[in-house]
Amino acid sequence: MAQRIVVIGGGGGGLGAAGGAKAVDPGASVTVFTEFEDVAYSPCGIPFVHGKEIPSFEALFLADKQAYVDAGIDIRYNTRVASINTSAKTIEVEGTGTVPYDSLVIATGFVYADPGVPGADLDGLYYVKNIRSAMEWDKRLDSVKKAVVLEAGPLGIEMATALAHRGIETHIVDPNPWVLGELCDPDIAELVQESWNEMGVQMHWNTKLNAFLGDDKGSVRGVDTSAGVIDCDLVVVATHKEPNSALAVAAGIKTGSTGGLIVDSSMHTSAPQVWACGDVCELPHQLGGLPLQGLTGSHAYAQGKVAGANSAGGNREYQPVYVPWGMVAGKWMIGGVALGETAATALGMPYVVGAADGISRARYYPGVKKVRVKLLAEPGSLRLIGAQLAGGEGIKERADFLGVAVKKGLTLRDLATMENVYSPPIGALNEPIAVAAQNALAAAAKGK
Amino acid sequence: MARFTTWLRVNSQHYLLQDAHVRMARKCGYPTPPVRGSIFWTKIFVPVYRLMPWALRRPIMRAIPGSHRKRWPIQMQPEGPAI
Numbered sequence: 447m448a449q450r451i452v453v454i455g456g457g458g459g460g461l462g463a464a465g466g467a468k469a470v471d472p473g474a475s476v477t478v479f480t481e482f483e484d485v486a487y488s489p490c491g492i493p494f495v496h497g498k499e500i501p502s503f504e505a506l507f508l509a510d511k512q513a514y515v516d517a518g519i520d521i522r523y524n525t526r527v528a529s530i531n532t533s534a535k536t537i538e539v540e541g542t543g544t545v546p547y548d549s550l551v552i553a554t555g556f557v558y559a560d561p562g563v564p565g566a567d568l569d570g571l572y573y574v575k576n577i578r579s580a581m582e583w584d585k586r587l588d589s590v591k592k593a594v595v596l597e598a599g600p601l602g603i604e605m606a607t608a609l610a611h612r613g614i615e616t617h618i619v620d621p622n623p624w625v626l627g628e629l630c631d632p633d634i635a636e637l638v639q640e641s642w643n644e645m646g647v648q649m650h651w652n653t654k655l656n657a658f659l660g661d662d663k664g665s666v667r668g669v670d671t672s673a674g675v676i677d678c679d680l681v682v683v684a685t686h687k688e689p690n691s692a693l694a695v696a697a698g699i700k701t702g703s704t705g706g707l708i709v710d711s712s713m714h715t716s717a718p719q720v721w722a723c724g725d726v727c728e729l730p731h732q733l734g735g736l737p738l739q740g741l742t743g744s745h746a747y748a749q750g751k752v753a754g755a756n757s758a759g760g761n762r763e764y765q766p767v768y769v770p771w772g773m774v775a776g777k778w779m780i781g782g783v784a785l786g787e788t789a790a791t792a793l794g795m796p797y798v799v800g801a802a803d804g805i806s807r808a809r810y811y812p813g814v815k816k817v818r819v820k821l822l823a824e825p826g827s828l829r830l831i832g833a834q835l836a837g838g839e840g841i842k843e844r845a846d847f848l849g850v851a852v853k854k855g856l857t858l859r860d861l862a863t864m865e866n867v868y869s870p871p872i873g874a875l876n877e878p879i880a881v882a883a884q885n886a887l888a889a890a891a892k893g894k
Numbered sequence: 895m896a897r898f899t900t901w902l903r904v905n906s907q908h909y910l911l912q913d914a915h916v917r918m919a920r921k922c923g924y925p926t927p928p929v930r931g932s933i934f935w936t937k938i939f940v941p942v943y944r945l946m947p948w949a950l951r952r953p954i955m956r957a958i959p960g961s962h963r964k965r966w967p968i969q970m971q972p973e974g975p976a977i
Contacts, residue, residue: 623915623927632922652927701896702960703903710964731963734952737960766966791912792907794944794951 455553456480459724462750470758497608538599549757556687556725565658570666602684641776685739704739713753723749770849779841785832800886804878808870
């Protein structure tokens with residue numbers, strides 16, 4: 447009899463798991479339960495459709511439903527899993543009843559943190575997540591004059607930029623002192639904020655939300671904050687991603703300090719024959735060792751492949767993370783890897799730092815853009831422990847490269863003497879990473 | 895236990911980050927953000943944490959239950975170019 451593999455969740459992690467299981471055991475019965483109408487689309491692309499950079503939501507779909515039928519993956523749409531019984535190895539599915547499994551993969555993703563203020567039930571609060579819902583919200587955006595984006599995390603940044611592109615008066619409300627305040631350093635954030643100023647985005651830093659304000663029809667009309675009332679027609683709630691772990695926790699599966707499910711390198715949880723992947727679980731950061739939760743779609747998909755393969759009898763391992771990141775923010779791209787100065791300072795980790803402003807192409811070549819690089823290294827060994835970047839182009843590639851550099855323990859000396867591609871349309875004579883490393887070495891020599 | 899460690903993580907992260915914001919703002923010449931919160935977290939926890947050496951802090955952080963305490967592959971050391 448074919449082994450029965452059940453996956454709860456149809457996002458990147460869940461579908462990665464289904465594919466990973468089928469790759470190891472093509473004869474396995476793989477069933478995916480999702481509460482939504484669709485799978486196999488890129489939710490990360492939604493802000494860019496709202497901003498009109500991408501013409502339609504249809505472009506975000508990666509595969510049609512028949513592709514999964516052809517692959518032998520049974521996807522149950524609009525179906526909610528009510529509970530898990532890890533002893534009996536069954537799940538309870540609303541409208542279906544008890545479904546047995548041999549192996550289970552939990553990929554239930556994230557929920558937005560509850561803002562915890564009055565007015566959360568008003569109409570006009572937009573939680574960006576589901577594509578069908580985004581299609582409806584996109585129609586409403588045509589009549590929105592003024593919007594508030596709550597918190598300038600990754601999604602908030604993309605939504606604020608998108609709404610400004612769309613000509614909507616946009617306000618950012620955030621308790622931190624600068625954009626992406628939990629991750630980004632102020633000298634990187636300043637470029638984004640300057641460009642938002644140029645785009646007309648109004649920023650309210652160090653500002654706490656007190657309440658959503660409604661009109662007599664039950665629609666949002668503004669937000670009350672520690673800096674006063676801001677009128678608006680729409681609020682994009684882009685609070686923290688928290689693990690959607692209630693189902694697993696109710697089944698007795700253990701969680702860590704982030705609230706995410708505890709997993710090992712095989713993505714196995716504390717329950718027998720139960721794996722997890724994506725935003726519902728936590729992964730150790732290789733530097734410092736603390737677990738993190740709420741990483742990227744790329745992480746979720748890769749974890750899903752590992753969890754799915756192992757649930758089918760495979761033997762794959764996931765690695766601790768360093769988290770290269772990047773995004774378009776205002777008129778800039780920003781990115782980085784591992785620790786920035788702010789995070790290192792919060793942790794109290796000693797570091798040496800060096801920065802450089804360079805250019806993305808030859809200075810005379812059309813389209814040349816500024817590139818700012820900041821490198822952090824461990825004192826003494828001078829091994830790289832993190833980087834932050836801002837620029838007009840080439841940020842993602844540098845963040846990926848520096849991610850490998852951190853992982854492999856490259857030092858400032860290695861980077862200061864790196865060779866670089868030089869070709870006027872694609873690269874300047876001096877690579878900003880090398881210059882930043884040289885500056886960091888000079889600072890280290892002075893004991894800074 | 896999980897609830898306590900989550901509470902500890904959320905609060906310690908928040909107040910250490912708030913302190914880091916103040917330090918980074920001063921270093922970069924930006925307006926210093928306000929310090930909010932209870933006396934315990936702002937006047938006791940953060941200064942005591944910062945007084946502890948990293949060599950002491952790290953094992954304390956590692957003692958908190960979580961995925962980091964499960965089995966993970968050990969990083970291979972770089973061994974130089976392939977040829």
